[in-house]
Amino acid sequence: MLTSRVAAALPRLLPCTRPYHKKALTNTAVKQKRSQLFTQEAQRQAALITDIEKIEVQYDGQPENCTLIMNKGMSTPYNCAQHINQMMMERSVLAEVDGQVWDMHRPLEDNCTLRFLHFRQSDPYYANKAFWRSASVMLGAVLESSFKDNLYVELCSYPSPNVRSGSFVYDVDLKIPEWEPSKEELRTLSGEMVKLSLAAHRFERLEVDASVALKMFADNRFKTQQIPQMAAQSTSGNTVVVYRIGDFVEVSRGPMMAGTSHLGKVSIVAVHPIETNEAQLFRVQGVALPRGFLLNHFAYGVLEKRAQQMNSGRLPLNISSTEPQTQASTL
């Protein structure tokens, strides 16, 4: 017969008899955490610039060539476009800085030459690639937010963008043995993509240390494997690039398009199961056109039919594989 005071002191000594509920992981909670870490890191990096230095940006293009005086490490090609023309602001998908493809919202480092890339130029190769890559990332964002809370969805990776394959792709671990989506379910996913496009989020870019990235993606077993490989291949040796749209954060290498509003007509058309040693993954496929590109329903139907075929892009590596990884699957 112990008094309550004594009883309160005892639990530390005696084994706990009450059941201990581990808080289940949900995609919403994980997304919020990642977004917060992104904001913190962005603020930290912004605070590093104490002195505003000026750089000269030589702009070549419409309506006329000009020299812009911008802020070093803060101004982006998008800010340059804001100084030039509304059309350049809205139309530009990527920038070309000193001959190198550059994100529209990536800060400029030094004096440079600037050009803008868009979809309607004679050879929109880089713009198309960025579009396809960005569509994959947006698909990842949709997949992470569309499923019920009791399902913890883990995004795996997507292969290098290849427009000729007919579809953009994301491989995902849904933790269900099989899923054959109905037409309505695919339409719902397409609708979510359209909503993301209408929300007109920017693709915010941040170059972070591998450790920060690992902290962000600690809850994703695939990304924790991929981040060290990507960091090893970077120029500095231990940094990776992360992008954020709205509250979805993704680690990726290549340049993305300026914002989600560049996505026009989009359809998610197929889900193919992929068997791997560790997990049952699903390859979700879709096809899209940039905004402003009008196409009749018959021709678009031909594109959709083609996109339903299993994409020939590289399958995600097994996470239990012991072979040395020479090239990361996520680009």
Place this chain on the structure above:
Amino acid sequence: MALPKLQCITHALKNLSLLSHPDQRALVCVNQVRAMSRVKRRHTVPPFWLPKTTRTMYPEHMTPENEVFLKDVIEEKYSSPLKTECWERGTWAKNSMRCGLIGRKIGIYPMWTKDGTRLLTTLLQVSDNQVIKYIKPEDIVQGKRKRYRELGALVIGADHIDPRIVTKEYYSVFSEAGVMPKKKMSKFLITPNAKLSPGTPLYASHFQPGHYVDIAGITIDRGFQGVMKRWGFKGMPASHGVTKSHRRGGNIGSGGDKARVLLGTKMPGHMGRERRILRGLKVWRINTQHNVIWVHGPAVPGGVGSYVYIYDSVLPDHRHTQENHPPFPTCFQDEEEVEEELYDQELHTFREPSVQFVEK
């Protein structure tokens, strides 16, 4: 009262005992009571429930290679080397009703019979007719008229159009059947033994010379017409003191107790652009290569180039019998050999020697 009513006349058959059995009674609608008062004849817009056929065209800036590719895709999609999926083919029985065809009036030609009589014939071209859908008897929307036999329906389409210029809603009507979208569609009531699978092509050889057809069509739009053309009034003399009333209607009332203009009084108004059915037209000739049917008379409703709906005649004198019924449920021209030109026995063909008369 407002809409035109069809008077159904039960024709007295020679064999009176057959009249007692409702299934074997022939219901023939011959007279059309034209009560057109208070009916809006001119409609500038189609009904709200009809899906839009063509979509708004916009510039797509497609490369020439892509245009060629899409044309190839369309051709490949709608020209399968495989046989169309065939349902069990029914056999003709008494009181069977098979589907009709959708044709286009392409002109009027004179023809001559073997004894030298000249007659006028109307040419109707049956172009790209295909079965789109079969509606089972259970799914037919039952009207107020009681039916004495179980009837299904076949939806037939005519004249295909490019799938790229139609709306998605309209295109979806045809995607189930796997046929190219059609310009014109019509429903034909049939007995279930005459059903055809979707995608079955229909040709002019569906009919045969010597048989009779009923043709439904929209009459020529004559616009706002006066009483003389519209109702056949005699008018008044051109001279001899007649004041300002040469083509007018004259008196319009009776007076007295009926001190008003009676409902249905014939007056000037819109004339034409109405659906009319012409019964019992003989088929004189058929060309199977171009799918043209020559029917008797110049009076097929509608102008040249307008669509008409051709049915087997319901007139009791021209009903089919076991010995002389046309191919049932249709003539499968892809499977059997059909002659190019089919003539009625009484028709004089110009390849034969000329009509000879014996001089008295």
